[in-house]
Amino acid sequence: MKNIKYIFATMFLLSVVSACDVTEVENLDFKKDNEIYSNIIEIRNVLNNVYSTLPAGYADLGASWLAAASDEAEEVNNFETIQNFNNGGITAFANPDDVWAKNYEGVYNAKVFLQGTDTVTWKSYQLSNPTVYADRVNLTKQYRAEARFLIAFFYFDLIKRYGGVPIVDEIINVNDPNWISRFPRKPFSDCIDFVVAICDAAAADLPTAASELGRATKGAALALKARALLYAASDLYNQAGNTNPLYGYTDANRTSRLIKAAEASKAIMNFTPAYAFQATYEALSLLGTTKSNEVIFERRYSASNTFEKQQTPVGFPQGQTGTCPSGNLVDAYEMSNGTNFDWNNPSQAASPYTGRDPRLAKTIVTNNAVFNKALYTVEAFNGGINGRPRDRATKTGYYLRKWINENLDLQLNETSTKQWIFMRLSEFYLSYAEAMNELYGPSGTGPGTLNITALSALNSVRTRAAVAMPAILAAGQTQATLRDRIRKERRIELAFEGHRFWDVRRWMIAPHTLGAALTGVSIIKNVNNSFTYAPMTVENRIWDDKLYFYPIPQTEIDKSNRVLIQNKGW
The missing domain is CATH 1.25.40.890 (Serine Threonine Protein Phosphatase 5, Tetratricopeptide repeat)
Incomplete structure (x- = not known):
């Protein structure tokens, strides 16, 4: 050489x-x-x-990210290339996530x-x-x-x-x-x-522990293995009648794949030295140079405030908005007693952010919430300083809070280090719960290390001190109902961590999620300073089943002299 x-x-x-x-x-x-x-x-x-060469994590697609191509969010800028996912503009020649x-x-x-x-x-x-x-x-x-x-x-x-x-x-x-x-x-x-x-x-x-923040460890390798095995055991890659090995399995051995996925996630739950849940949910956004026992693999960013400027609500100093969390996501957060939020409940509709899962307020900025060390009160209502019709105001009535360091004074150009979390402990409790429920239902156990039920693993995430949501009870739970609860919990717990875009694909529910209306909330401030809230449609999105698999870039197809086979539909 x-x-x-x-x-x-x-x-x-x-x-x-x-x-x-x-x-x-x-x-x-x-x-x-x-x-x-x-x-x-x-x-x-x-x-x-x-x-x-690792993925950027924060704003990995220009000033946007894949959350805005899922039902988690909408990008405020209509001209960002991420919108091609939502309007049917992806081709083998143009894919913003190529x-x-x-x-x-x-x-x-x-x-x-x-x-x-x-x-x-x-x-x-x-x-x-x-x-x-x-x-x-x-x-x-x-x-x-x-x-x-x-x-x-x-x-x-x-x-x-x-x-x-x-x-x-x-x-x-x-x-x-x-x-x-x-x-x-x-x-x-x-x-x-x-x-x-x-x-x-x-x-x-x-090594079991990294000497430097951001380096791979034994746990990171085993966690990546567990994630790959869960994907491999998912619906998308185990379709009945599939005869094309490029798109998944052509056999009927899904049970063995689910067992491997459950065992691999359990290995992370049992890892020595043990990973542990962070004391507070919001602390994950502010780790900086601090090593967290919940984080398995991360990317360290040098001091900057670019993300804060991109995501701070417009109307506040240096704020550009960027990502607008969706009403679809906000409505998925339960009431603090574990029941579903319901716009048809008059008391809930009158004060929709009161008495909710505490992760809502730590992930999303809602109207009349405080922001940036309580220096500002968010006015997302129509005519408010952060509301429509102001240019770059949220389209959905919501702003992002997760990952933003609100301690920074952007007027003074203060900066801080950040971490993008690729993998953390909660993911693997939920992955274990998902695989175990498909294998044994809510309360069943399996051989060897598969000695914790799906319901127990799910409740470990919900009821930990940082969240303190009520446990889901076994009574009345079926495999189908718990499947929905696991998917909802994953949506809430891992919001804006790069999972939802892929989860709805591997579960094959994209037509009902990514092809549905993206919603938000209309907010009117009344003369007595109260607010009237009403759900609204922000955007009717387009889904095509060919989007389950990206197109191979046409330039690569051409360079291969057609040895590379293009994915179906492209």
Whole structure:
């Protein structure tokens, strides 16, 4: 291998920040292999460049994110490309969430790293400094495991969008125009098996705790495995009569897949040292440089206030609105006694945000709520400082609170560090509950580690101190009713964490959720300073079943000489 050529972005590394504050991606194009792979700091820098390919998390699609292409939210800007998901504008030539090239770039860079470190032995230190020798051998082993984890992460990011994808098992020559034609798409099942195998291999060599915030750990690898297995056991990939292996399984062995999914999620619940729920729900939005025992894998962002400016309500200093949470989501939050909210209940309709699940106020800003250290009271009503007809005022009557650091004074351009949470403990309690309910119903248990019921796992999330919602009782629960409760709980607990867009697809309920009217609330301020609230339709959205799988970018189809098979409908 001559000078190694990396496809690195010219940007600051935002995903991994160490005690040494190594935050800048170094341009390594002109360094020889022996310069890079004989220096542990350089090796670390190469790996950091691979981390930089991870999804952005916050505003991952320009100034918007996939929440605004689901029934969680609406993007305030009608001209953001995210609107193509909602109006039927996605094509094989234009997809705002086309991550095909980026993820294969990440795979390529990780493979170059693995090849470069494959023959590193540190023998020069073995006799002269055994302590340094042992440390560098162990670090190199760990870094190689991190690279393998990242490969699995990039592939799963592709699989959940496109179904079966090519598995590129060599370092290709990027200057070879015909390389793509050598790698046809693999069956979905092969791709899942590939991801799971890599996660298992990486977990064996990863530490249980990261020395630096944002690095992969054993728990992260096992959590990614659990997520992949839950997806693999879901409705979308287990359709009766499916004969195309690119879109899922063609056998009838779903039960075995559900067992694997439940076991994998239970492994996270039982992990040692144990993960633990955060003391308060809102604290997850303000972790900064703090390591949380609930967070399994995260991306660290350097000090900024870009997200706060994008999401602060217009009408407040520097506020641009951005994402408008939907009435569909707000209405899903239960009353604090565990009953459903109902617009047809006069007392609830008169004061719709009183006595609700506490996660509502910690996730969404409603009319007349305080914002930014109680400096402001939100006026989302018609004619209010944050309401219509003001330009960029919320379309839905709601603003986002989750992830916003309200302690910042944006007029003084104050900044703070942030974390984007890829995986946390609550997800895997809910994933376990989902798989167990499909296997054994609300109150059944299974062999081995499957000794907690679906209902118990669900209630562990609902009743924890940070939430304190009433437990769901076993009486009257069926598999179907608990399925709905699990899905609702997942929608609430993991709101704006990048799940809903994918969940409604894998459950195959998108026609009734993404193809339904997106709602909001109309708010009128009365002369006596009271408010009148009424639900309203914000947008009638379009759904087509071909959107269950993204189109393969047409440019990639063409470059492959049609070896790559396009997804159905595109």
